Amino acid sequence: MEFWYDFASTYSYPAAMRIEELAGQAGVAIEWRPFLLGPLFQRQGWNDSPFNIYPARGRYMWRDLERICARNGLPFRRPTGFPRHSVLAARVASLDETGAVLPALTRALFRANFAEDRDIGVPEVVGQVLAELRREAPGLPDPARLLARAVEPGNKERLRARTEEAWEAGLFGAPSFVVDGELFWGQDRLEEAFAWTRGDRPVAAGGR
Amino acid sequence: MEFWYDFASTYSYPAAMRIEELAGQAGVAIEWRPFLLGPLFQRQGWNDSPFNIYPARGRYMWRDLERICARNGLPFRRPTGFPRHSVLAARVASLDETGAVLPALTRALFRANFAEDRDIGVPEVVGQVLAELRREAPGLPDPARLLARAVEPGNKERLRARTEEAWEAGLFGAPSFVVDGELFWGQDRLEEAFAWTRGDRPVAAGGR
Numbered sequence: 001m002e003f004w005y006d007f008a009s010t011y012s013y014p015a016a017m018r019i020e021e022l023a024g025q026a027g028v029a030i031e032w033r034p035f036l037l038g039p040l041f042q043r044q045g046w047n048d049s050p051f052n053i054y055p056a057r058g059r060y061m062w063r064d065l066e067r068i069c070a071r072n073g074l075p076f077r078r079p080t081g082f083p084r085h086s087v088l089a090a091r092v093a094s095l096d097e098t099g100a101v102l103p104a105l106t107r108a109l110f111r112a113n114f115a116e117d118r119d120i121g122v123p124e125v126v127g128q129v130l131a132e133l134r135r136e137a138p139g140l141p142d143p144a145r146l147l148a149r150a151v152e153p154g155n156k157e158r159l160r161a162r163t164e165e166a167w168e169a170g171l172f173g174a175p176s177f178v179v180d181g182e183l184f185w186g187q188d189r190l191e192e193a194f195a196w197t198r199g200d201r202p203v204a205a206g207g208r
Numbered sequence: 209m210e211f212w213y214d215f216a217s218t219y220s221y222p223a224a225m226r227i228e229e230l231a232g233q234a235g236v237a238i239e240w241r242p243f244l245l246g247p248l249f250q251r252q253g254w255n256d257s258p259f260n261i262y263p264a265r266g267r268y269m270w271r272d273l274e275r276i277c278a279r280n281g282l283p284f285r286r287p288t289g290f291p292r293h294s295v296l297a298a299r300v301a302s303l304d305e306t307g308a309v310l311p312a313l314t315r316a317l318f319r320a321n322f323a324e325d326r327d328i329g330v331p332e333v334v335g336q337v338l339a340e341l342r343r344e345a346p347g348l349p350d351p352a353r354l355l356a357r358a359v360e361p362g363n364k365e366r367l368r369a370r371t372e373e374a375w376e377a378g379l380f381g382a383p384s385f386v387v388d389g390e391l392f393w394g395q396d397r398l399e400e401a402f403a404w405t406r407g408d409r410p411v412a413a414g415g416r
Contacts, residue, residue, distance in 0.1 A: 044262050054252050056380035060393055067400075070410035172264035185268055188396055192275075202278035 001197055002178040003030050004166055005106070006037040007090060008083035010051070010061060013076075013114040014068050015175035015187035016106050026194045032102045034093040035163045036086065037174050044172065049083045068187070075115035084113055085121030087159075091150040092126060094159045098146065101137045108133050123147055209405060210386040211238050212374055213314070214245040215298060216291035218259070218269060221284075221322040222276050223383035223395035224314050234402045240310045242301040243371045244294065245382050252380065257291045273322075276395065283323040292321055293329030295367075299358040300334060302367045306354065309345045316341050331355055 003019055005012035023030045041050070051058035062078060069076035089109045092098060098105050108129050112118040118125050130143035140146075149155060166176075170183050177184040177193035182201075184193040211227055213220035231238045249258070259266035270286060277284035297317045300306060306313050316337050320326040326333050338351035348354075357363060374384075378391050385392040385401035390409075392401040 044264070054380065056252070056375075056378055059378060060380065060391060063391070064393075066411050167264075170264055170267060172262065172268065183268060183271070185272075203274050 001028050001030055001193060002033050004033045004035055004171055004174055004176040004178070006035060006174045007086035007093075007106075007109050007113060007120060008049075009037055009086075009174040010065050010082075010114070011068075011187045012175040013110045014065070014072055014074055015190060016110045017074050018072060018187070018190060020103055022190055022194055026197060028194065028197045030103070032093075032106060033162065033166070034090045034102075034106070034159075035166045035171075035174075036090055036159065038087075039163050040167055040172060043167065052082070075111070077115055077117045079113055079117050081119060081121075084119060087121075088123060088126055088147075088150060089120045091155055091159055092130070092146055094155055094162065095146060095149055097141050097149065101133065101140055104137060105130075105133055209236050209238055209401060210241050212241045212243055212379055212382055212384040212386070214243060214382045215294035215301075215314075215317050215321060215328060216257075217245055217294075217382040218273050218290075218322070219276075219395045220383040221318045222273070222280055222282055223398060224318045225282050226280060226395070226398060228311055230398055230402055234405060236402065236405045238311070240301075240314060241370065241374070242298045242310075242314070242367075243374045243379075243382075244298055244367065246295075247371050248375055248380060251375065260290070283319070285323055285325050287321055287325050289327060289329075292327060295329075296331060296334055296355075296358060297328045299363055299367055300338070300354055302363055302370065303354060303357055305349050305357065309341065309348055312345060313338075313341055 001023070003015070005016055019030055041047075046053060049058075051061050066076060066078075068074075093102060093105060093109070109120055109126070112125065112129050113120050118129075120126060120129070127143040127147055130140065130146055134140045134143065169178060171185075173185055175185075175187055177189065179193055179196045182193075182196055184190075184196070209231070211223070213224060227238055249255075254261055257266075259269050274284060274286075276282075301310060301313060301317070317328055317334070320333065320337050321328050326337075328334060328337070335351040335355055338348065338354055342348045342351065377386060379393075381393055383393075383395055385397065387401055387404045390401075390404055392398075392404070
């Protein structure tokens with residue numbers, strides 16, 4: 001199952017925290033796909049999060065997210081800035097060097113944003129999160145080196161291509177899950193996406 | 209529980225078909241609240257369904273709706289026109305005379321729109337749906353009389369006030385469910401809304 005997420009995306013936070021347990025139960029491998037929602041939003045005519053553009057929708061989302069986190073026992077503190085600039089975090093997560101720890105790195109960055117109200121748009125903060133992670137995963141390279149590599153042209157291009165791939169696959173929001181080309185959008189569709197992996201497919205695949 | 213819906217709203221269809229069984233299991237009374245999504249969309253800057261304005265979102269919705277209907281054993285045929293003009297249907301559903309059969313009337317109109325591809329924006333079609341319903345519910349007044357009453361100023365004003373009430377309650381889409389002032393949006397939140405009626409409330413009420 002492909003798991004597409006943006007580090008600024010509110011509903012991606014509970015998805016990132018929940019997916020590995022569900023994947024373990026289902027015996028399904030997860031392909032973690034950090035990407036950027038901003039360029040997809042721009043193609044839909046938005047220069048900000050739709051949760052900011054449409055205040056009624058935004059008010060509901062924050063309350064809904066609070067309920068979801070409480071129901072799943074996840075810590076939550078509403079970020080004082082929203083959306084955080086997620087491009088640096090996504091670039092770090094796109095590095096080859098972080099592949100082995102990508103699930104843990106992803107959770108650490110989401111936790112920093114949505115449970116600890118740390119500004120993950122700031123390089124120093126991303127560096128601190130990496131340093132904290134390195135205590136658990138000593139194989140991780142030096143944070144300063146990762147931050148430098150993250151902004152190299154090849155890596156930036158890699159994230160751009162990944163984001164383009166998301167658009168081509170029909171994605172328009174996050175989190176999204178793709179199983180055999182079938183798209184599921186929203187953290188509340190995680191169970192349905194896993195049902196799809198089990199062959200529990202009430203309609204024929206395809207047809208998007 | 210208040211159940212807010214618009215007859216043109218795609219996800220309101222499975223909600224309308226599913227809610228009574230869940231309400232029976234939960235022992236919860238449903239207050240059926242037909243309203244108009246159009247004026248709420250206009251206040252958010254949309255002159256059409258967001259599923260038409262944002263094609264990627266729309267493509268996903270039709271596939272998602274197909275899956276939801278298949279999973280719940282509901283007939284589904286994609287309407288050849290979308291969104292249907294739902295104002296007449298909503299006005300009929302707002303009449304005192306239809307109160308006793310409102311759940312059955314609601315299901316019949318949704319079925320006409322999303323399972324039978326009949327244009328519920330046309331008075332003759334609404335009249336036919338009412339005539340069909342009258343065979344099951346002989347107490348229902350003559351369809352021609354209902355259609356005439358539906359467009360009387362007092363009834364039009366009633367639907368306008370209902371729609372205003374929806375906006376004041378923080379609604380921005382349909383279907384929506386309200387339990388003790390707590391808002392749930394989307395047919396996939398039906399179970400969570402019923403959990404709330406049981407006092408299963410992981411965070412403090414209020415705070416929207």
